[in-house]
Amino acid sequence: MTPAARLSAAIEVIGTLLAERRPAADVLKDWGRSHRFAGSGDRAALSSLVYDALRRRASAAWIMGERVGEESPRALLLGTLRLARGLDVEAIAALCDGARFAPEPLNADERARLAAASLDDAPAHVRGDYPEWLDAPLAAVFGEARAEEGAALAERAPLDLRVNTLKGGVDKAARQLAHLHPGAGNWSPLALRIALEADGKAPPLTAEPAYLKGLVEIQDEGSQIAAILAAPPRGGQVLDLCAGGGGKTLELAALMDGAGQLYAYDDDLRRLAPIHERVQRAGAHNVQVRSPRGRGPGREDVLEDLTGRMDLVLVDAPCTGTGTWRRNPDAKWRMRPGALVERVKEQAEILDAAVCFVKPGGRLAYVTCSLLDEENVGQVRAFLERHPGFRVVPPAEAVLSLGERGMALREAALDRPEGLLLSPRRTSTDGFFVSLMVRDA
Numbered sequence: 001m002t003p004a005a006r007l008s009a010a011i012e013v014i015g016t017l018l019a020e021r022r023p024a025a026d027v028l029k030d031w032g033r034s035h036r037f038a039g040s041g042d043r044a045a046l047s048s049l050v051y052d053a054l055r056r057r058a059s060a061a062w063i064m065g066e067r068v069g070e071e072s073p074r075a076l077l078l079g080t081l082r083l084a085r086g087l088d089v090e091a092i093a094a095l096c097d098g099a100r101f102a103p104e105p106l107n108a109d110e111r112a113r114l115a116a117a118s119l120d121d122a123p124a125h126v127r128g129d130y131p132e133w134l135d136a137p138l139a140a141v142f143g144e145a146r147a148e149e150g151a152a153l154a155e156r157a158p159l160d161l162r163v164n165t166l167k168g169g170v171d172k173a174a175r176q177l178a179h180l181h182p183g184a185g186n187w188s189p190l191a192l193r194i195a196l197e198a199d200g201k202a203p204p205l206t207a208e209p210a211y212l213k214g215l216v217e218i219q220d221e222g223s224q225i226a227a228i229l230a231a232p233p234r235g236g237q238v239l240d241l242c243a244g245g246g247g248k249t250l251e252l253a254a255l256m257d258g259a260g261q262l263y264a265y266d267d268d269l270r271r272l273a274p275i276h277e278r279v280q281r282a283g284a285h286n287v288q289v290r291s292p293r294g295r296g297p298g299r300e301d302v303l304e305d306l307t308g309r310m311d312l313v314l315v316d317a318p319c320t321g322t323g324t325w326r327r328n329p330d331a332k333w334r335m336r337p338g339a340l341v342e343r344v345k346e347q348a349e350i351l352d353a354a355v356c357f358v359k360p361g362g363r364l365a366y367v368t369c370s371l372l373d374e375e376n377v378g379q380v381r382a383f384l385e386r387h388p389g390f391r392v393v394p395p396a397e398a399v400l401s402l403g404e405r406g407m408a409l410r411e412a413a414l415d416r417p418e419g420l421l422l423s424p425r426r427t428s429t430d431g432f433f434v435s436l437m438v439r440d441a
């Protein structure tokens, strides 16, 4: 396909996605099925265009004189080429030449708007490319900087790897992946960072021998930091209560040097499923997966024997995922206020359920990939009111587990008494909130 034909396809996909309110991944998959002639390069370029348009949806619509919710797919794509791809009017006009499979030529109004491409008078939610209803919650956290925070969340994320120290060191991994030119992480001593190609494509990392042998895992640096700050004690007893596919479980196991016992649980059996194969690949011998059995009130309690025994319980809670918009731009436009209310309720329930496992003097680490106070500092404050036997470990103390880089991280992050908030703008990571609490001895 020519670049112009790919642009037409992106306009079509965005049109379907907006009209039918379906997830981008589903619409792209359907498009691939009904356009078998398109090669993998075409599909990758199409999906990159579609995701870039979703990342910059509000600002791309704005420069074309339109608004989110009422915008035309064509305007969205033209604005994206200008803002996200940096093409000038002539370059965009060359793509839209009206030839077979190419979009219609630009009209005079489109030309003028693309030439001006001004966001000067745009409100914060447009400059920050987030839904208008989230302006107040984001202002509560970031104040005047919310538009810049949003803009950083609208950038593409790099490919972050975590080196699995159970299999080898960072130098060994860097040597094996030298052809991908990995750089060091900013904060995590376990991180390697790989820049994306110009079109946003990531290299096929999961086909690399270093990945297949378990030497590296794909994990955002913010997520890596969260597990490091949780500081699982070597030789200790640790429960990862919301383990999901095991991203943090694997890191905790490596941080524990394979010693002690790490229990991994998730109340969704399907989400937990990949963990078995990942634990094998990582050579994490101290992990015991506890799968839920049964449903509803008759569900078996598979964690009963852990009561009062844990040195550390990690609650990597289900959340709105507002910190991961770089990787999932579709989610930011699909999010509804009801989802926030629902997540806050779930988080409080999980935190309450976690308490019984923490032994006297043990710690509870609460992590979200959300930026919103309701899910972060607000949740911790409410927890401490319900459970006066817990207190927060001050962030200045919690960052010590990062060694020398800890203090710099604290300065870069949003430092609140209840915990640290990482964000793309502040720490060049996904958004993560980490709070460490300790139970009275």
Ligand SMILES: C[S@@+](CC[C@H](N)C(=O)[O-])C[C@H]1O[C@@H](n2cnc3c(N)ncnc32)[C@H](O)[C@@H]1O
Residues within 6 Å of the ligand: 223, 241, 242, 243, 244, 245, 246, 247, 248, 249, 265, 266, 267, 268, 271, 316, 317, 318, 319, 346, 350
């Ligand atoms: C943020 S994800 C976990 C990601 C995972 N820790 C990782 O690092 O890859 C949150 C997880 O919490 C799980 N969850 C939701 N409610 C739960 C509950 N009541 N008990 C345990 N897990 C729960 C979800 O199924 C989901 O997998």
